[in-house]
Amino acid sequence: MRLTIHGYSTALFATWYFIEELGLLLDAGDGLTSNLLGKTGKIKHVFISHADRDHLGGLLQYNQLFSHRRPHIYYPKDANSFRFLEDFTGRFDPHTSGTIWTPLEDEQMIDIKTNYRVQGFENKHIDVSGQLKSLSYKVIETKNKLKPEFAKLSSHDIVALKKEKGDGYINEQLQKNVLIYSADTPVFDYSKFDNCDVLIHEATFLKKDELEKGNDRNKHSSLEDVMEMVANISVGQLILGHFSSRYDSSEIDKSIKKLIAHYNIKIPVFRIPIGEVSRDILNGNPLN
Incomplete structure (x- = not known):
């Protein structure tokens, strides 16, 4: 399946990604509904990675507009x-009672389609030891x-065998990771x-040594760490986001291209510009 992905991700301000074909929203930062407009109505499942406001600031308006469609909102159980948000919205917007709020355990699977x-x-x-407060997601x-x-x-024999022995006897189940969303996290x-x-x-910081200055209360990744990891795993396409607004776009692009060359990365690499919405990301021009 070709994925149509729209997104916005600037560290501290807002992050959200919408995958049209799956009706799937990953995080719900500010600007979600105002940028997606009518497309927002296609969202059926919302997975929030953690409770920082830049990842859920757009959730209340989305819920106010589309709760009549009984959307599902998932979040880390602890x-x-x-x-509190569920309780607040129920009081502030009583008509939103159709929304289904679901806490998730680690490794829990949710059918979306x-x-x-x-x-x-x-x-x-x-x-936090013993508490699940932040999640990454895998599709x-x-x-x-x-x-x-x-x-x-023959097809006739296959049908007969299936009737006699069952589907599980003649078929094997294959699984493929269509998409993985890191959300906010260090490379670990x-x-x-x-x-x-x-x-x-995410690639909040450009260099590893910026992670070591002790000013990162909740942990993030550096671009250097992410590109080193990508060079050592199997990935089809890469989307980088959540850059700090301390950088400008030319500085970010220069750093990405330098690391692409250093690690001889051949896969398409895309990035979310600072302060801009990216539409149909995978149909755009990669940096390489």
Whole structure:
């Protein structure tokens, strides 16, 4: 499936990504509804990574406009701010009672469409022992494929065998990571982001040493760390976002291109410009 992804992501101010084909919203920062306009009505499932306001500032307006469609809002189970939000919206906008607010466990799977699931997994942005307060998300496509030993059977024999033994006897289930969204997190475990068609990863800071200055209360990634990881895992396309507004776009692009050359990265690399909405990102021009 070709994915149509729209997004905005500037650190501290707002982050959101909308995948049209899946009716899927990842985070809900300010400007969500004003930029998507009518497309906002296509959102069916909202997955919020954590309770920082730049990732949920647009949630109340979205909910006020489209709660009649009974959207699902998912969040980390120990991020208690969402329980207050649910209570507040119920009082402030009583008509929003149709919205379904669901806390998520680590590694929990949610069906969003036939053959598509979203799995949240704990990251290290808000690292509190024994509490799940921040999540990254993985979109998984599941397909059934005929087992090799039955490949030479006629269609008539396959149908007969399926009736006799069941679908699970003749088919094997294959899973593919269509998309992985890091949300806010430091780079912490390459395997969590490996083997995906599209990786959306934050890169708040450009250099590793900026992470070591002690001013990052909730942990983030550097562009250098992200590109080093991407060079060592299997990713089809990369979208970089959540850059700090301390940088200008030319400085960010120069750093990305330098690291692309350093690691000999061949996959398409896209980035979300500071303070700008990117529409149909994967249909645009990559930096390389």
